[in-house]
Amino acid sequence: MEINILEEFFNICDEKVFSCINCGVCSASCPISNFMEITPQKLIFFLINNKKEVLEKNTIWLCASCLNCQARCRKSIDFSKVADALRHIYLKERARKKLSLELEIDKIKREILIKSPQQLFIALQRKFAYY
Amino acid sequence: MKYLYYPGCTLKTTAKVFEDSIKEVSKILDISLVELNNWYCCQAIYTSLNDNPSLLLGAIRNLIETQKEDDKLVTACSACYNVLLRSQNTYFKDEKLRVRINAYLEEELKREIKIIHFFELLEEKIDVLNSLIKKRDYPPLAFYYGCLLTRPKGIALFSNDINPQRFENFFSQLGFLTIDFAFKTRCCGSYLTYTNEEIVKDCVDKIILSIKERVNNSCVILTTCPLCQFNLENYQKDYEVFYFTQFLLSLIKGE
Structure with missing residues (x-):
C-alpha cells in the first residue's frame, strides 16, 4: 500500500x-545538522512536495528536540514536532507490516546504561516507541 | 515558606547528590519543601501529536495532584520543569486535545498551576545566602544552561535563549567571577548518547571549546540539568561539572 505522506x-x-520560506536558518542553527543525511530545511522541502523518502532519512531520528531551530525560525515552525510526527508515521508503518522496531537496546553500551539518568533512557524509548 | 515539591525520578536515583543538596540548602534557608503526594513520572520528554492525548497524561496527572493542595509546584530538574510547563501550556491552549485528555482523567485540571524552578526561590533569598557563604576564592564559573530551561521561547524560565544572564547575575552578586561563553544554551546531544555517541561527543567538544576560548586555566561548570550533567561529565575530562545547589552547599560549608 502506498502511503500519502502529507495526508498522514x-x-x-x-x-x-x-509557510516555510526555505531560508535554511533551521539547518544553520541545528547543532547536529552535519550528521544528518538531509538537513531540516531540505526535509521540510521534501515533505511539502509529498516525497515519501523523508521517512528513510536519519534526520528524523537525530533531532533531539533542543528547539534551537524553532527559536530562530521566521515562520515559527517547530521542526521537532515535524520530526516527531514523521517518526510516528514510520513506526506505524513498521508496526502495520509487523516489523520490529529500529531501536536495538542490546547494542547500547552497558556502562552508559548503568551510569545514565533514567530520565534520559525513558526519553529515548519514548522517541522510538509507537503508541 | 512552605512549597509543594516535585522531585522527579532522576533526582531520586542517579542525581541523588542534586536532591540531597537541594534539601540541605532549603533547610539552611528556611524553605520548607513538602513532597507531592502520589507523584510519578512526568514522561521524561515533551512530545505532542494531535491524535494522541496519552502523551501528556503523566504531567497533567501530577498537576491535578498539586491542585488538591496548592497552586504552586517547585521542581529542580530541568527536564521535569520543561515537560510540566509545556504540557500545561498545551492543555490550556488546545481545546480539542483538552477534551480528549479529560476523557482519561477522573478529575479536570481547573486552574493553571504556577511551576517554579528551585533557582527562583534561591534568587529571593540571595541576601541570606550572601551572609552564609564562607569561601569565595574559586576559579571562574561557567554556567551551562542547556536547552530545557531556555526554550521554547516565551514560556521558558529564561526569556533570553541565546545569552541568558540570570545565573551569572546571581553568582556575581555573591561575589564570584562568571564567564560568558558562546554555546551556553546549545544542545548537549541528550539521549543520542545511547544510539549515536559520536554526535554527543561532538556537541560536548564544541561546548567545551567555547569555554576554553574564554578562560585561561581552570574553571567550574555548573548546571541544573541531570541530563546535561551526565553528558558533560562523561565526555570530557578537562573541567569539573557540578549541580548549582551542590556547589552552593560546598560554599556554605566552606569546603
Missing part, C-alpha cells in the same frame, strides 16, 4: 510546514 502528516500534526 496532517492527520497527526498541525505544524504549518507550507
Whole structure:
C-alpha cells in the first residue's frame, strides 16, 4: 500500500510546514545538522512536495528536540514536532507490516546504561516507541 | 515558606547528590519543601501529536495532584520543569486535545498551576545566602544552561535563549567571577548518547571549546540539568561539572 505522506502528516500534526520560506536558518542553527543525511530545511522541502523518502532519512531520528531551530525560525515552525510526527508515521508503518522496531537496546553500551539518568533512557524509548 | 515539591525520578536515583543538596540548602534557608503526594513520572520528554492525548497524561496527572493542595509546584530538574510547563501550556491552549485528555482523567485540571524552578526561590533569598557563604576564592564559573530551561521561547524560565544572564547575575552578586561563553544554551546531544555517541561527543567538544576560548586555566561548570550533567561529565575530562545547589552547599560549608 502506498502511503500519502502529507495526508498522514496532517492527520497527526498541525505544524504549518507550507509557510516555510526555505531560508535554511533551521539547518544553520541545528547543532547536529552535519550528521544528518538531509538537513531540516531540505526535509521540510521534501515533505511539502509529498516525497515519501523523508521517512528513510536519519534526520528524523537525530533531532533531539533542543528547539534551537524553532527559536530562530521566521515562520515559527517547530521542526521537532515535524520530526516527531514523521517518526510516528514510520513506526506505524513498521508496526502495520509487523516489523520490529529500529531501536536495538542490546547494542547500547552497558556502562552508559548503568551510569545514565533514567530520565534520559525513558526519553529515548519514548522517541522510538509507537503508541 | 512552605512549597509543594516535585522531585522527579532522576533526582531520586542517579542525581541523588542534586536532591540531597537541594534539601540541605532549603533547610539552611528556611524553605520548607513538602513532597507531592502520589507523584510519578512526568514522561521524561515533551512530545505532542494531535491524535494522541496519552502523551501528556503523566504531567497533567501530577498537576491535578498539586491542585488538591496548592497552586504552586517547585521542581529542580530541568527536564521535569520543561515537560510540566509545556504540557500545561498545551492543555490550556488546545481545546480539542483538552477534551480528549479529560476523557482519561477522573478529575479536570481547573486552574493553571504556577511551576517554579528551585533557582527562583534561591534568587529571593540571595541576601541570606550572601551572609552564609564562607569561601569565595574559586576559579571562574561557567554556567551551562542547556536547552530545557531556555526554550521554547516565551514560556521558558529564561526569556533570553541565546545569552541568558540570570545565573551569572546571581553568582556575581555573591561575589564570584562568571564567564560568558558562546554555546551556553546549545544542545548537549541528550539521549543520542545511547544510539549515536559520536554526535554527543561532538556537541560536548564544541561546548567545551567555547569555554576554553574564554578562560585561561581552570574553571567550574555548573548546571541544573541531570541530563546535561551526565553528558558533560562523561565526555570530557578537562573541567569539573557540578549541580548549582551542590556547589552552593560546598560554599556554605566552606569546603
